[in-house]
Amino acid sequence: MHNKHYLTTMRHGWKKKIVFCGSLVIFLLIILHPDMNVRGNYEYIEKDVIVHNLHEETAANFTSSAVLNCDYRDVIFDDTTLSLSLADGDLIENHKIKEGGEYAPSDCKPKFSTAIIVPYRDIAEQLRGFLVYMHMFLHRQCIHYRIYVVEQMDSRPFNRAKLLNIGAVAAMKAGYPCLVLHDVDLLPLRPSNLYACTKSPRHMSSSINKFRFVIPYLNLFDGAVAIISKQFKAVNGMSNEFFGWAGEDDDLYARLEAEGLKPCRFEPSTSRYHKVTQESQFRRDRGQKSVKYSKDKISVDGLNTLKYTEVATVLHPLFTHIMVDL
Incomplete structure (x- = not known):
């Protein structure tokens, strides 16, 4: 009788362990699956209405001899994923890029x-791969663009925001x-991620391989972001005080909030990026401490106090290579 009770208890214990282990495996598969947020764990602009949310404007000094306007629906609904090997190759012949990294379609x-603005220091090979890849990527989008690389030449800690x-x-x-x-270490994977501004500031890189294509937190506004120039002026740009990997991205988000600008995103499958290098945790840890700062200091720290x-x-x-001492 005692042995029978013991065996029953053992079976019950094993069943509980099997159920627990099975539940754990399912949980881990859900969490670690790279496509777990394909339909999104945040609000995003549906593809059908992206065109209506874009800010249509060209540079003041830009002219085109083309007769027909470019059509962007084919770009937005392009399901292609580009190969990262493009960064290791060379540009196609007759790429028609003007001096200074400027391009516009001719047809x-x-x-x-x-204007794509890239803060940079001391990683020449990575920069070369980024430039080749980005020009190949952007050629598919039928936009007028120019790439600016801003290099910090002095020995002070890196100041991305400045x-x-x-x-x-x-x-x-x-x-x-x-x-x-x-950022120079991010490569967009989907040509449908149009490098044009939306009416609201847009977090473009919401789905990065480093985070298994899941956004770490909803207030993230880092990596690659698009913002209308007038909006950037309205928030007085970014803080100039963040030397070292700090919280300049969270600070910018707080500036947008203070100005009543709510950031938007495209869906995760469109917003996929490959991160070439690993970011220091120091940046994330420091970031959360600086949000309140920008709300109080917008008018006295930014574009209007920029010195270099x-x-x-x-x-x-x-x-276009801009070299500066900060």
């Missing part, structure tokens, strides 16, 4: 002019109505 008139401010000032001076603030020394500006075949 149709683009509706958008975008470099972005410097690039934004140069791009706005050149008449670009749309700014894309872009321009070492040189060089127009390379693939980009």
Whole structure:
């Protein structure tokens, strides 16, 4: 009788363990599956209405000889995923990129002019791969664009936000109505992720391989973001005080909130990026501590207090190179 009770207890215990292990496996599969948020764990603009949410404007000094306007629906509904091997190759012949990294399609008139601004220091091989890949990527989108690389030449800790401010000032001076603030270690995977501004500031890189294509937190506004130049001016740009990997992205989000600008996103499958390098956790840890700061300091820290020394500006075949000491 005792043995029978013991065996029954053992079976019951094993059943509980099997159920627990099975539940754990299912939970892990759901959490770790790279497509777990394909339909999104955040609000996003549906593809059918993206065109109506875009900010149509070209640079003040831009002209096109094309007769017909470019059509963007084919771009938006393009399900292609580009190969990362493009970064290791060379540009196609007759790429028609102007000096300074400027390009516009010749067979149709683009509706958008975008300045891609890249803060940078000391990673030449990665920059080369980024430039080749991005030009190949952007050629598919039928937009007018120019790539600015802003390099910090001094030995002070890296200041991403200040470099972005410097690039934004140069791009706005050149008449670009749309700014894309872009890290050099991020490569967009889907051509449907149009590099044009929406009416609201847009977090473009909401689905990154490093995070298994799941957004870490909903207030994230980092990596690659698109913002209308007038909106960037309205929030006085970014803070100039964040030396080292800090919370400049969360600070910018707080500035947008203070100005009543609610960021938007495209769906996760469109917003996929490959991160080439690993980001220090130090950046994430520091970021959450600085949000309140920007709400109180917008008017006294940003574009209107931007100070730096321009070492040189060089127009390379693939980009405009702005070298500065901070």
